[in-house]
Amino acid sequence: MIDDKIQNNRLELMGRLTASLMHEIRNSLSALNLNLEFLQFYKDDLPKEVNETIDSSIQATDRISKFTENLLHFSKKSEMKFELVSLNQITAEAIDLLKIKARKKNVTIFCDLDESIPNIFVNHNHIFQVCMNLIINAVDACSEKGEVKVRSYKEKTADSNLVVWEVRDNGKGIPEENKEKIFSEFFTNKKNGTGLGLSVCKKLLNNHKAELSFESEAGMGTVFFVKFNPKLMETLNDG
Ligand SMILES: Nc1ncnc2c1ncn2[C@@H]1O[C@H](COP(=O)(O)OP(=O)(O)OP(=O)(O)O)[C@@H](O)[C@H]1O
Ligand SMILES: [Mg+2]
Missing domain, CATH: 3.30.565.10 (Histidine kinase-like ATPase, C-terminal domain)
Structure with a gap:
């Protein structure tokens, strides 16, 4: 009964944070990251500005990825582990x-x-x-x-x-x-x-x-x- 309530509340919070999209976001993000890393192979042939754009895009995907990891961790049904x-x-x-x-x-x-x-x-x-x-x-x-x-x-x-x-x-x-x-x-x-x-x-x-x-x-x-x-x-x- 108590566990049900805790879980309900957790789901409510999850809903607010639109966490149901997190898995989807994570998968698309991995694809995006792979593509960006692929572009980095051509680093020496690309203008400085393009390289900078690729770097900052990788940083942005890293940030979103950390964010989704946190949310996924939060949504896991947790056992009483101290x-x-x-x-x-x-x-x-x-x-x-x-x-x-x-x-x-x-x-x-x-x-x-x-x-x-x-x-x-x-x-x-x-x-x-x-x-x-x-x-x-x-x-x-x-x-x-x-x-x-x-x-x-x-x-x-x-x-x-x-x-x-x-x-x-x-x-x-x-x-x-x-x-x-x-x-x-x-x-x-x-x-x-x-x-x-x-x-x-x-x-x-x-x-x-x-x-x-x-x-x-x-x-x-x-x-x-x-x-x-x-x-x-x-x-x-x-x-
Ligand atoms: N920091 C706060 N300042 C003013 N009122 C608060 C504060 N924290 C809680 N309350 C009052 O206590 C009530 C109960 O808080 P509780 O977190 O249990 O539920 P809720 O926030 O209303 O709903 P939920 O947590 O599901 O979004 C709130 O509706 C609000 O009236
Ligand atoms: Mg509240």
């Missing part, structure tokens, strides 16, 4: 995919990632999905010229060293009367929303013994915090 991964790397992958969506809305995504945070023991796909959901919500909340800032940093509490990931937006904020409701399944105030994003995030993070919280002021903006406790997570493989 591994040591870089949260900053996951964040960069998510932002890479969402930049276009944000740019279309004239929203800028900034990031400030602490390079000294330790790798954490997580399910890569699940944490990627959490980052995607939270950043998409932040972008959705913004109006034109909005700003979304993603940060990672360390936080010391009395008995633990936490790794914190946060996403802050200067969007419309969450009115007091909705603060209790946003984690409920199917609560949404978006025309095309499923209202599953945050409840799925909560469940996925629960599996990682991580906490999800937020602060928000209507009209000012919102910040969502994800707090990982590396000490607690060491026991994840034991169930």
Whole structure:
């Protein structure tokens, strides 16, 4: 039941990103790349400008190819496999995919990632999905010229060293009367929303013994915090 919901939400995100086209794009891209590499064989016979055009076309296909690889990775049905991964790397992958969506809305995504945070023991796909959901919500909340800032940093509490990931937006904020409701399944105030994003995030993070919280002021903006406790997570493989 829970798995069904997670999968539904993933499909919803996939739909938004038109990922059903990814395989097709990838195949055409390989053909294009091969053709460009073939042209490079004639490098010495071609004018400088043509060579430069070929080089920049290869760079562009490489970029699209990275983009599609990320999306394909995201869409795979993931088993509960935990591994040591870089949260900053996951964040960069998510932002890479969402930049276009944000740019279309004239929203800028900034990031400030602490390079000294330790790798954490997580399910890569699940944490990627959490980052995607939270950043998409932040972008959705913004109006034109909005700003979304993603940060990672360390936080010391009395008995633990936490790794914190946060996403802050200067969007419309969450009115007091909705603060209790946003984690409920199917609560949404978006025309095309499923209202599953945050409840799925909560469940996925629960599996990682991580906490999800937020602060928000209507009209000012919102910040969502994800707090990982590396000490607690060491026991994840034991169930
Ligand atoms: N950063 C945010 N700023 C303002 N409101 C937010 C923010 N994040 C979530 N919300 C509110 O919480 C609701 C529930 O979010 P959730 O991600 O669960 O579903 P959704 O975004 O509406 O739908 P879906 O995730 O399927 O697109 C949103 O509809 C919105 O009202
Ligand atoms: Mg959402």
